Amino acid sequence: MADIERVGVLGCGLMGSGIVEVCARSGLEVMVHEVDTCALDRGRSRVLASLDRAAARGKLPDGEREAVLGRITFGTDLDAFADRDLTIEAIVERERDKVEAFARLDKIVTRPDAILASNTSSIPIMKIAMATSRPDHVLGVHFFNPAPVLKLVEIVPSLMTSELVERRVRAFAIDVLGKTVIRSQDRAGFIVNSLLVPYILAAIRMFDSGFASAEDIDQGMVLGCAHPMGPRPHPVDCDR
16 A cells, blocks of 8 residues: 655654655655754755765665655745645654644645654654644654664554554555554553663663663673663664
């Protein structure tokens, strides 16, 4: 059910730029919105740098870099999103800002079958969806950083999301983007962060109490539980 061809990405920060790249490398026409030209230039630079790394490592075929860039339009006019099949919001993780963004998108993206999605990792989708006149066409599509590398996407329907919308987005993520999808109920943190945050907090408390060193905690999880890395932040290998 690959009926999504025109994607809008609202926000081109760390997550937004990765989502833009994933969609454009999958052959989709992608429109990017940022609040001003400075933010837009920073977002464009992130996308270019990531594509250059992929090309340098032989993960992007010759000539494909320019083809990918040719499928991306950068701009500051949100009205240009009117014809998008799917719009993915990836702005700052603040409920008020997301609610305002969805209220604006609801007025601009007027097609009855258009889908509005949020990349939020922590805010219940229902709170965002109720800012629109069509909560049945709103859901969470949570990518993981870096989006071009990590295969997982959490799909989070609210109680109002239609089954057809969920099926369309699931097919899009799997068949078009090549992602692995898990489905979460609509509660703060969803699946991954609901597991990850207590794990990290437990490691912090263990270190803070002097129970174990940071190095030993890391090694315990890496070698004892086969986690690829321990709870301390580590640079991600962005090899494509």
